[in-house]
Amino acid sequence: MRTTEVAKSVRKPTNLSLDSALLKEAKSLGINVSRSAEAGIAEAVKLHKRSKWLNENAEAIESSNAYVEANGLPLARHRQF
Incomplete structure (x- = not known):
């Protein structure tokens, strides 16, 4: 079986302005700031x-909900639950 390769996205260096206290705390906790910002x-x-x-x-x-409200679910008679 062949494994599918996941295409790696191209990363671009970017400048961000972040709260300095938050940045300091994140770094002290070992948080990857770039990955966290990306997430x-x-x-x-x-x-x-x-x-x-x-x-x-x-x-x-809204139209679909109105239809179901007025007519019930399509094919509801075939449901087994």
């Missing part, structure tokens, strides 16, 4: 994309 930014991007998707699809979601 925080990734989470912010994920939340923003989720929010944007929900806003863009609010009408369709």
